Amino acid sequence: MLEIEQLTADHPRRHGRGRQSVVEDVTLRVAAGEIVGLVGESGCGKTTLARVVTGLHRPRAGLVRFDGADVHALRGRALRAHRRQVQMVFQDPYLTLSPAQTVRQALAEPLHIHRVGNGRSRAARVDELLDLVGLGPAVGGRRPRQLSGGQQQRVAIARALALGPRLLVCDEPVTALDVSVQAKILNLLCDLRDRLGLACLFISHDLAVVRQLANRVAVMRHGRIVEQGPTGQVTGDPRHPYTRALLAATPAIDLGVTDRSRRHASGPAGLS
Amino acid sequence: MTAGGGRRKIPAPVRTALVGLPLVGFALVGLLAPVLAPADPAANDLSASLLPPSADHLLGTDQLGRDQLSRLLHGARISLTVTAAVLVISVTIGVLAGTVAGYLGGWVDRIVARIVDMAVSLPGMLVALAVIGVRGPGVENLVVAMSLWAWAPYARIARARVAGLRASPHLDALRLLGAGPVRVIGRHLLPPALAPCLVYASTDVGSIVLGVATLSFLGLGIPPPQAEWGQMLIEGRPYLASAWWLAYPPGIAITAVVFASNLLGERLAVGDERPSVLRWVLPSRLRLPRPRRPAPGTPATVESRRSAESRTTVDDDVLLRVRDLSVAYPRDGGIRRAVADVSYAVRRGETLAIVGESGSGKTTSALAPFGLLDPGALVAGSARLRTGSTARELIGLTFRHRRHVNGRQVGVVFQDSLAVFDPLRSIGAHVDEAVRNAGSRGRRAAVRRISEDLLHLVGLPDPATVAGQYPHQLSGGMRQRVQIAVAIAGEPELLVADEPTSALDVTVQARLLDLLGQLRDELRMAMVVVSHDLAVVTRLADAVAVMYAGRIVEYGPLDTVVRHPDHPYTRGLLDAVPRPGAAPGTRFRTMPGRAGAGPDDTSGCAFAPRCPIAVAECGHDQPVLLPVGPDQAHRSACPRTRAAGAPPPLLALGDLDGG
Numbered sequence: 001m002l003e004i005e006q007l008t009a010d011h012p013r014r015h016g017r018g019r020q021s022v023v024e025d026v027t028l029r030v031a032a033g034e035i036v037g038l039v040g041e042s043g044c045g046k047t048t049l050a051r052v053v054t055g056l057h058r059p060r061a062g063l064v065r066f067d068g069a070d071v072h073a074l075r076g077r078a079l080r081a082h083r084r085q086v087q088m089v090f091q092d093p094y095l096t097l098s099p100a101q102t103v104r105q106a107l108a109e110p111l112h113i114h115r116v117g118n119g120r121s122r123a124a125r126v127d128e129l130l131d132l133v134g135l136g137p138a139v140g141g142r143r144p145r146q147l148s149g150g151q152q153q154r155v156a157i158a159r160a161l162a163l164g165p166r167l168l169v170c171d172e173p174v175t176a177l178d179v180s181v182q183a184k185i186l187n188l189l190c191d192l193r194d195r196l197g198l199a200c201l202f203i204s205h206d207l208a209v210v211r212q213l214a215n216r217v218a219v220m221r222h223g224r225i226v227e228q229g230p231t232g233q234v235t236g237d238p239r240h241p242y243t244r245a246l247l248a249a250t251p252a253i254d255l256g257v258t259d260r261s262r263r264h265a266s267g268p269a270g271l272s
Numbered sequence: 273m274t275a276g277g278g279r280r281k282i283p284a285p286v287r288t289a290l291v292g293l294p295l296v297g298f299a300l301v302g303l304l305a306p307v308l309a310p311a312d313p314a315a316n317d318l319s320a321s322l323l324p325p326s327a328d329h330l331l332g333t334d335q336l337g338r339d340q341l342s343r344l345l346h347g348a349r350i351s352l353t354v355t356a357a358v359l360v361i362s363v364t365i366g367v368l369a370g371t372v373a374g375y376l377g378g379w380v381d382r383i384v385a386r387i388v389d390m391a392v393s394l395p396g397m398l399v400a401l402a403v404i405g406v407r408g409p410g411v412e413n414l415v416v417a418m419s420l421w422a423w424a425p426y427a428r429i430a431r432a433r434v435a436g437l438r439a440s441p442h443l444d445a446l447r448l449l450g451a452g453p454v455r456v457i458g459r460h461l462l463p464p465a466l467a468p469c470l471v472y473a474s475t476d477v478g479s480i481v482l483g484v485a486t487l488s489f490l491g492l493g494i495p496p497p498q499a500e501w502g503q504m505l506i507e508g509r510p511y512l513a514s515a516w517w518l519a520y521p522p523g524i525a526i527t528a529v530v531f532a533s534n535l536l537g538e539r540l541a542v543g544d545e546r547p548s549v550l551r552w553v554l555p556s557r558l559r560l561p562r563p564r565r566p567a568p569g570t571p572a573t574v575e576s577r578r579s580a581e582s583r584t585t586v587d588d589d590v591l592l593r594v595r596d597l598s599v600a601y602p603r604d605g606g607i608r609r610a611v612a613d614v615s616y617a618v619r620r621g622e623t624l625a626i627v628g629e630s631g632s633g634k635t636t637s638a639l640a641p642f643g644l645l646d647p648g649a650l651v652a653g654s655a656r657l658r659t660g661s662t663a664r665e666l667i668g669l670t671f672r673h674r675r676h677v678n679g680r681q682v683g684v685v686f687q688d689s690l691a692v693f694d695p696l697r698s699i700g701a702h703v704d705e706a707v708r709n710a711g712s713r714g715r716r717a718a719v720r721r722i723s724e725d726l727l728h729l730v731g732l733p734d735p736a737t738v739a740g741q742y743p744h745q746l747s748g749g750m751r752q753r754v755q756i757a758v759a760i761a762g763e764p765e766l767l768v769a770d771e772p773t774s775a776l777d778v779t780v781q782a783r784l785l786d787l788l789g790q791l792r793d794e795l796r797m798a799m800v801v802v803s804h805d806l807a808v809v810t811r812l813a814d815a816v817a818v819m820y821a822g823r824i825v826e827y828g829p830l831d832t833v834v835r836h837p838d839h840p841y842t843r844g845l846l847d848a849v850p851r852p853g854a855a856p857g858t859r860f861r862t863m864p865g866r867a868g869a870g871p872d873d874t875s876g877c878a879f880a881p882r883c884p885i886a887v888a889e890c891g892h893d894q895p896v897l898l899p900v901g902p903d904q905a906h907r908s909a910c911p912r913t914r915a916a917g918a919p920p921p922l923l924a925l926g927d928l929d930g931g
Contacts, residue, residue, distance in 0.1 A: 251849075
């Protein structure tokens with residue numbers, strides 16, 4: 001469904017002249033109903049890749065095709081139609097929601113933009129969206145700062161889903177959240193894939209999350225993809241040394257690491 | 273309204289409304305002048321000229337026998353009309369120009385910015401004089417003349433506001449949703465740009481009223497016979513000694529309006545810009561109903577202290593012992609605890625991890641003993657730091673005494689490494705300062721050498737170069753290393769790290785945790801690490817305190833807590849961590865509901881509403897931290913698991929060992 005071919009993208013250099021490549025020669029595919037995890041450290045070009053895929057940033061070379069059509073050649077009506085197919089979820093939900101809008105207003109906004117339905121059918125769709133992401137109707141009247149981080153991210157996801165996209169690009173959607181909240185958002189993405197057949201390009205620096213969530217994994221470093229394949233293969237039998245380093249650094253409750261505790265066999269200092 | 277409540281505090285929106293009242297009065301008087309005025313302000317009656325105030329003419333009459341009160345009221349009407357017209361024109365032009373320029377950027381922005389700069393730098397009165405000089409006096413010309421210079425500050429404010437918003441992901445999200453520029457500007461940029469402009473406008477009312485009066489005083493504003501305050505002043509001037517009632521009332525009126533508008537502007541600008549204006553306009557819509565809370569200080573406090581004291585252990589190696597720590601903040605006229613009855617202890621060379629969700633009080637518990645909270649925080653309980661053979665009580669220390677503790681005996685590393693550094697000072701200057709604070713006297717070069725040694729110690733390969741750089745030039749991981757260098761400059765015995773790696777990549781995170789562990793062992797420091805991620809702290813910690821809603825719910829050696837979690841919340845937290853052995857596509861295990869708010873929100877166990885094994889009693893009996901099984905070191909605050917005997921380990925051990 002989504003095909004990224006030999007994509008190269010750059011930014012103007014912050015100091016000095018010229019442009020600096022941040023994504024180089026990336027080829028990646030996302031099929032319908034598939035979650036593809038894209039893993040790498042900050043500054044490796046993940047976010048730029050996401051912005052190129054969604055059309056927010058123009059590539060220097062290469063193609064992004066969605067359903068066979070070049071995303072960056074779309075104009076006018078075709079572009080509007082494409083917008084309904086591909087949506088994005090950002091890292092910080094609070095920053096992506098308008099502080100003055102209530103949740104209901106935020107969710108109805110894409111429907112207004114694309115002139116979908118009338119007042120009543122929009123309200124019904126908003127109810128449906130709230131339900132879809134597991135938020136009660138009471139949340140609808142609140143503003144972003146009255147919500148917890150997890151709720152904000154749910155609202156952001158619901159807004160991205162309002163137009164019924166087929167691909168969701170998620171840029172570090174759970175990095176700003178607590179571990180316990182994170183799990184719920186990840187389950188929500190799994191559910192959406194299973195129920196709606198939604199495809200997802202899931203960008204994260206956390207291999208532990210991607211390992212459990214994604215069908216396929218691509219590992220990115222310095223703008224290039226160094227390894228990609230089915231999740232089990234990449235995490236179980238990593239070929240590239242960088243993938244191995246990432247795996248080793250991934251926090252996990254693995255009791256082999258906690259041998260320090262055995263040294264302090266007496267446990268924590270008494271409370272008295 | 274103010275006196276009725278005695279010493280009761282007036283809520284902020286009401287206070288704002290009270291401050292705004294004089295201006296509302298001015299507007300009402302202006303609007304209703306034709307109704308309120310007892311006589312025609314232009315009706316001459318030479319037989320009644322220069323009469324002092326009386327029942328017939330409350331403010332007397334002027335030299336032409338016109339009723340002064342009527343003229344004063346009609347003067348308010350003229351001032352109001354001109355002010356309103358000038359404000360509407362200049363706010364509209366200014367906000368539109370500023371918003372569009374800020375949104376589009378590029379050459380449009382540069383041109384608008386230059387025009388604004390010019391308009392702001394021109395002396396407003398001269399511009400007005402020039403315009404009136406060309407076009408002659410009169411209400412319309414006055415409005416044009418004043419709008420010409422009044423719009424520029426609005427454009428500047430709006431432009432700054434929008435330029436700040438332009439890069440925000442919120443606009444990217446809108447663009448992706450397909451929103452065009454008209455919608456983005458109209459719906460999402462104008463409202464936030466307008467809000468600070470309205471705040472500024474409340475101050476501007478005063479200067480416009482003053483400007484109109486000044487121009488009229490000079491004979492360039494409103495021509496006679498229309499009543500206008502400035503003109504009344506100039507007409508009353510010859511009679512200052514004989515007929516005081518001519519000049520005083522308009523003078524007082526002008527002063528009052530200017531004062532009132534400045535006062536309101538001040539008041540609105542104090543709070544965060546947008547909400548205070550909205551609150552002023554729509555007081556009810558932004559406020560959520562808040563449930564009443566029970567009074568702080570539940571009976572469980574005494575009980576937990578008794579249970580703690582019954583098991584005094586002699587442990588000389590304990591460096592920091594915190595006992596029954598409670599932290600409260602004054603809020604909504606009452607006092608509300610954020611942390612209740614927290615006790616923990618750390619030995620030399622040992623690491624205690626305090627783990628919990630956002631808002632669980634973990635950071636507050638770790639920082640409270642060192643006076644690093646908001647000055648409004650009320651801290652109770654005890655925190656004893658052992659130095660040598662004596663122990664020093666940290667709670668209630670004065671600022672002066674605290675200086676000997678913080679930075680020397682205790683080092684602190686915060687989460688946000690960009691915020692803790694002064695952006696205008698080099699890294700070297702920061703570390704030098706820490707070295708000097710730690711007691712090193714000596715020449716610059718000697719101090720810098722120590723600083724570079726420290727930077728080298730925390731794993732920065734080229735200390736001399738790093739010392740010359742500024743905070744924004746370093747990556748997050750490097751800045752965090754510098755923070756550690758600053759924290760250990762005084763060779764502290766205790767290092768407190770608040771989410772030291774939360775904002776960092778996993779690889780950087782792993783290296784930093786290793787560094788912390790290595791420094792702790794080399795310097796034989798005790799460490800308190802705060803984190804929301806149990807998996808992160810397993811790399812470092814010896815003991816864990818799990819916090820929920822401001823209380824410790826489980827406390828014990830890391831191994832025991834992770835392998836045999838007792839409290840249902842700890843198990844939930846452990847479950848939420850992605851597991852290495854899980855097949856791709858496995859659902860993540862979650863806890864129902866959302867995090868509890870604070871220790872004073874329920875009389876019972878705060879976790880009960882989310883707990884799979886809760887019974888009715890959990891809702892009203894405050895659980896106490898008690899030993900789990902024979903191991904005194906492992907404690908949990910769940911009476912249910914105690915009653916049920918040893919709980920089955922939640923994760924099969926095969927899972928944990930990576931099988």
